[in-house]
Structures are given as structure tokens and as C-alpha cells.
Amino acid sequence: MAAPILSLLSGSCSMLRKLRRVAALLAAMAICAAGANAQPAGGPQAAVVLSLDGIVGPATADYVIRGLQAAREQNAAAIVLRIDTPGGLDASMRDIIRAILASPIPVISYVAPNGARAASAGTYILYASHVAAMAPATNLGAATPIALGGSPPRPADSPSGPADQAGKKPSAEPADKTASAAPKDAGEAKAINDAVAYIRSLAALRGRNADWAEQAVRAAASLTAGEARAQNVIDLVADDVPDLLAKADGRRVRVGSADTTLHTRDLRLLAREPDWRTQVLSVITNPNLALLLLMAGVYGLIFEFMSPGALFPGIFGAICLLIGLYALAALPLTYAGIALVLLGTSLMVAEIFAPTLGVLGMGGAVSFVLGAILLIDTDTPALGVSLPLVAGVAAASLGMTFLIGRLALRSRHAPIVSGAEALIGLRIKVLSWADEQGYVAAAGERWRAVGPAGLAAGDTVVITAVRGVTLLVQPDAGLPPSKR
Structure with missing residues (x-):
């Protein structure tokens, strides 16, 4: 009796040891997988790439804001916002800028590809970003509110008018390069001054050229990539995104209330393209x-x-x-x-x-x-x-x-074609008749009728009136033709 019990206990212990080995093996595999997917201690190794193409509107703002939130959830090291826009709505632009300023992850705005532009609202977004960069053969500026400022202001004429006393043409350059055409009214001046104050505050926050930013608003000034870099409007000129991340590596930027050093070299690129929601919203x-x-x-x-x-x-x-x-x-x-x-x-x-x-x-x-x-x-x-x-x-x-x-x-x-009134004047046949009443066929139905004596079955009569469910008829002879 004892031998079977010992054999059973021995088998159970062997089974438990095997289960423990399997559990240890699974745990080791899980740890290895977690280690393979884990980011190194120095920081996450991914950069989320967003594309701001076309007009800045509600759909664009929704896409960028959700992209910044997704990058935060993915614990990305940086966000690259690729820009190619002619401008857009002020409200949508400010929504994007607020999201950039509140982002705990550095945002690198990059005007690309070659031939792209960051005009109007794009200039404000570029100034608000932690790092501003442009590709060769791109431009930015022309941030004057079009509906308020009209066409870009012209240089001021010389005090002597279009031509001076000697007949010389006035200089093409204004006496004061910071001067611009005077606003047409108080409302226009208020809007332009508000835009100037806004972009100057962004320039002060990021340490960029505030005077040129003001000229971009007041005089619709524009710059190429090389000129923008020379005048401290942007931080970098890069050929592509990998080159941009390599050149941005080691830069000190202020994220929130703290200074941070960027570690962007050799980051993996995670492109986040506009989804169906953004596309539908942009259409409607x-x-x-x-x-x-x-x-x-x-x-x-x-x-x-x-x-x-x-x-x-x-x-x-x-x-x-x-x-x-x-x-x-x-x-x-x-x-x-x-x-x-x-x-x-x-x-x-x-x-x-x-x-x-x-x-x-x-x-x-x-x-x-x-x-x-x-x-x-x-x-x-x-x-x-x-x-x-x-x-x-x-x-x-x-x-x-x-x-x-x-x-x-x-x-x-138009003639009446339905109801009791449509029966008046209709020529019908008598079905049966006795004295001054009988039955007639009208509109496919059998009706009771009242009329003169002497009518017989088969005679043609004309309806002259309708009283409830009774028709008043007269002989057809001698009456003007009516509708059939």
C-alpha cells in the first residue's frame, strides 16, 4: 500500500518541478521581450513626425493637437512638425500654438520639402516651436492679416512727393525701415497691433528675431531659408528629417519651465499621417x-x-x-x-x-x-x-x-380632375330609370340620379350638380359639349 502512495507522490513532485521550469522559462522570455522593447535609460528612441500641409483650419488643428497628445502617450523623444502652408484661420493657429507651448516634448518645426513655405499662420507656428528649421529653397513670412491689412504696404514716399524739385525719382527704400503703411482705421490698427504683440512675445520666448517678426506682420516681409538663418529667425537649415535631427542634437531648449538638452541623433521616425477623421473634417x-x-x-x-x-x-x-x-x-x-x-x-x-x-x-x-x-x-x-x-x-x-x-x-x-366638382358636366349613360329618378354609371361607379321623366336605359345625360351621393342630370340633347 505504501509503495503506490510513494510512487504517486514522486510523480507529483516531478510534475511540479516541470511546471516550475516551464514557468521560469516563460518568465525569462517575457523579460527578454520587455527588454527588447524597452527604451534605454538615456531616453526614448523615437521621433513622431507630423505633417501640416495646406490651409490651417479646424481639421488641421485637430490633427496636430491629437498628434502631440499621441506623441506624449508614446513617450517620444521629439516631435517633428513638417510645415507647408499658405496660412489659415487665426483661431486654429492659436489652438496649435497653445498645444505646442503646453507640450512636454520638444517640438521641432521644419518647413519642408524644398519649395514649401510657412506663410502667415505658419510663421507664428514656426516662432512658437522649440526649434525652428527650414529646408533649402523654402520661405516664410507675409504674416499680415489679409482681410484687415489689404495688400502689403508700400514704402513711404519722400516728403517732396513722387518726384523732388530736381525731377529725381524717390528712393525705393523708405527712410525708416521699420515704418509701414498706416492702418486705415482703428479696427485694423487694433488687429495688427495685437498680431505684432503676439508674435513678438513668441520671439522673446524662443530668443528669435522679434524686429523682423514685427515686419512680417506690419509690412508682409518674407525671407528665404538662408536669410532667415542669418537673421536669427530660425535655428537650423537642414536637407531632410535625419539631417535635421542630427543638427538639432545637443541643443538646449526650454520646455515648460525647465531647460532641456535634445538627444535627437539617430532617432527612429514614426510618421503619423492624417487619418480618416482629419480627412473627413477637412472636407466638410x-x-x-x-x-x-x-x-x-x-x-x-x-x-x-x-x-x-x-x-x-x-x-x-x-x-x-x-x-x-x-x-x-x-x-x-x-x-x-x-x-x-x-x-x-x-x-x-x-x-x-x-x-x-x-x-x-x-x-x-x-x-x-x-x-x-x-x-x-x-x-x-x-x-x-x-x-x-x-x-x-x-x-x-x-x-x-x-x-x-x-x-x-x-x-x-387647370380643370378639376378629382372630387365631386370633377363630375359636373360629365356625359354619362343611364343604367335604369323610373319616373324622375334612377341609376347611372359615372366615374366607374353606380350612382343614384334625379332628373326629368321619360329617360330610359342607355340614354346619354349630363351631370349638372352633385348633392351628397345623388347626381342631378339633364338630357344631353340641346346642351353644349362638355368633357367626357
């Missing part, structure tokens, strides 16, 4: 598409109200209206523009239900065009509403209004 936040979606939504709901139960116009209109409103909510709108667009749409719709010989329709078209022009408050022409599109939408809406009004007016003069 186009002001032209947003305006079309808004109009499609309004007319879809109108058709649904005019023909209840159609379903498709109502569903389609509701979806377009919600997407259009979301897109417009992401853009800087003016209340006057919104009010004029809504007023114009309401007046054109009112013309359908209360024809006024085009007075409401014309007024609505004018209001809609003015509202669409004033709808977006931006200094970037590319984010404005296209005038041909506005004219086309207004003309189409006005044409549809007059078409529906004309059809409604024509329907009032």
Missing part, C-alpha cells in the same frame, strides 16, 4: 461645401413638409442640415452673416406659399448673397465662400421659387 469644413449642405438640408425639409410621408427628402435633408451646421460651428462665423442667410432662405420659401410677384423672392436672394459673403470671418481668402458659388445657389433657389410659384398659379386655372 470647407465653407462652400458647408453652405451647400445647409441649403440642401433646408430644401429637403421643405419638400418633406410639402409632401408628408415621402421620407427620403426629410431624412436626406436632416442629415445634410446636421452636417452643415456642424461644419459651420467649426468655422469662425459672423452673426450678421448667419442672420442674413436665414432671412434670405425664409423669404425665398415664403414666396412659394405667398406669391408676391417676386418681391419676397428677390429680397430673399439679395439677403442670401450678402449673408453668404459675410458668413465666414477670416483673413484667409481660401477659406472664404466662393462668389460664383453664392451667385449660383442664389440663382438656383430663386429659379426654383418662381418655378414652384408658376406651377401653383397654373394649377389654379
Whole structure:
């Protein structure tokens, strides 16, 4: 009895030893895998690369901000923000700059590839970054608010006017290189001075050329990559991203409230391209598409109200209206523009239900065009509403209004084709008759009829009136022809 028990215990111990060996082997493999994936103690060995291409808008700001957050979660050593932009919305630019200033990871802005630019909003973002760099054959500057400042100011004329007493032409250079054209009004001066103060504060934070930054705002000054490096506007000129990381290695930058030395040489590059969310947002936040979606939504709901139960116009209109409103909510709108667009749409719709010989329709078209022009408050022409599109939408809406009004007016003069009134004047056959009443066939049905005596089955009579479910008829002979 004891021998089987000892044998069983021996087998159990052997099994436990094998399980312990397997567990130790698995633990060793896990430790090796963790060690292979772990970053060395000197810091993480990856740099996240973001691409800011095109106009700076809500979609771009959302992409950059989420990219900075993802880099923080990945514990990246640096963030490379590749820039190629003509400018964009002030609100979106400031959102990006706030995210850069709050980033615990150094942001290296890099104007690339060759031929790229960091104009307007791109210049502010470049100044806000911890390291500013450019590729050869690139440029930056022209940061004057276009809608406020108009065209770039010209050099001031000499005191003697276009030509002096000797007939000599004035010098092409102004007497004071820091001078610029005077603002047209107090509002323009306020906006430009605010932009100047903002970019000078960024220049002071990063130790860059603040005087040239002011000229980029006041006089739309621009520089090439080499000139920008020579004037301390940027920190580096690099051929590509690896060259940029190699040249940025060892630089001291201020991240938050502490100074940090960059260790960027030979970092792995993790490119984070715009995802489907950014692409969809960039499409629907186009002001032209947003305006079309808004109009499609309004007319879809109108058709649904005019023909209840159609379903498709109502569903389609509701979806377009919600997407259009979301897109417009992401853009800087003016209340006057919104009010004029809504007023114009309401007046054109009112013309359908209360024809006024085009007075409401014309007024609505004018209001809609003015509202669409004033709808977006931006200094970037590319984010404005296209005038041909506005004219086309207004003309189409006005044409549809007059078409529906004309059809409604024509329907009032058209012959009645349904209901009891449609039976009057109809020529029908008598089915049976006795004395002054009988039955007739009208509109495919058997009706009770009242009329003169002497009628017989098969005679043709004309309906003269309808009283409830009884028809009043007269013999056809001697009556003018009527509709069949």
C-alpha cells in the first residue's frame, strides 16, 4: 500500500518541478521581450513626425493637437512638425500654438520639402516651436492679416512727393525701415497691433528675431531659408528629417519651465499621417461645401413638409442640415452673416406659399448673397465662400421659387380632375330609370340620379350638380359639349 502512495507522490513532485521550469522559462522570455522593447535609460528612441500641409483650419488643428497628445502617450523623444502652408484661420493657429507651448516634448518645426513655405499662420507656428528649421529653397513670412491689412504696404514716399524739385525719382527704400503703411482705421490698427504683440512675445520666448517678426506682420516681409538663418529667425537649415535631427542634437531648449538638452541623433521616425477623421473634417469644413449642405438640408425639409410621408427628402435633408451646421460651428462665423442667410432662405420659401410677384423672392436672394459673403470671418481668402458659388445657389433657389410659384398659379386655372366638382358636366349613360329618378354609371361607379321623366336605359345625360351621393342630370340633347 505504501509503495503506490510513494510512487504517486514522486510523480507529483516531478510534475511540479516541470511546471516550475516551464514557468521560469516563460518568465525569462517575457523579460527578454520587455527588454527588447524597452527604451534605454538615456531616453526614448523615437521621433513622431507630423505633417501640416495646406490651409490651417479646424481639421488641421485637430490633427496636430491629437498628434502631440499621441506623441506624449508614446513617450517620444521629439516631435517633428513638417510645415507647408499658405496660412489659415487665426483661431486654429492659436489652438496649435497653445498645444505646442503646453507640450512636454520638444517640438521641432521644419518647413519642408524644398519649395514649401510657412506663410502667415505658419510663421507664428514656426516662432512658437522649440526649434525652428527650414529646408533649402523654402520661405516664410507675409504674416499680415489679409482681410484687415489689404495688400502689403508700400514704402513711404519722400516728403517732396513722387518726384523732388530736381525731377529725381524717390528712393525705393523708405527712410525708416521699420515704418509701414498706416492702418486705415482703428479696427485694423487694433488687429495688427495685437498680431505684432503676439508674435513678438513668441520671439522673446524662443530668443528669435522679434524686429523682423514685427515686419512680417506690419509690412508682409518674407525671407528665404538662408536669410532667415542669418537673421536669427530660425535655428537650423537642414536637407531632410535625419539631417535635421542630427543638427538639432545637443541643443538646449526650454520646455515648460525647465531647460532641456535634445538627444535627437539617430532617432527612429514614426510618421503619423492624417487619418480618416482629419480627412473627413477637412472636407466638410470647407465653407462652400458647408453652405451647400445647409441649403440642401433646408430644401429637403421643405419638400418633406410639402409632401408628408415621402421620407427620403426629410431624412436626406436632416442629415445634410446636421452636417452643415456642424461644419459651420467649426468655422469662425459672423452673426450678421448667419442672420442674413436665414432671412434670405425664409423669404425665398415664403414666396412659394405667398406669391408676391417676386418681391419676397428677390429680397430673399439679395439677403442670401450678402449673408453668404459675410458668413465666414477670416483673413484667409481660401477659406472664404466662393462668389460664383453664392451667385449660383442664389440663382438656383430663386429659379426654383418662381418655378414652384408658376406651377401653383397654373394649377389654379387647370380643370378639376378629382372630387365631386370633377363630375359636373360629365356625359354619362343611364343604367335604369323610373319616373324622375334612377341609376347611372359615372366615374366607374353606380350612382343614384334625379332628373326629368321619360329617360330610359342607355340614354346619354349630363351631370349638372352633385348633392351628397345623388347626381342631378339633364338630357344631353340641346346642351353644349362638355368633357367626357
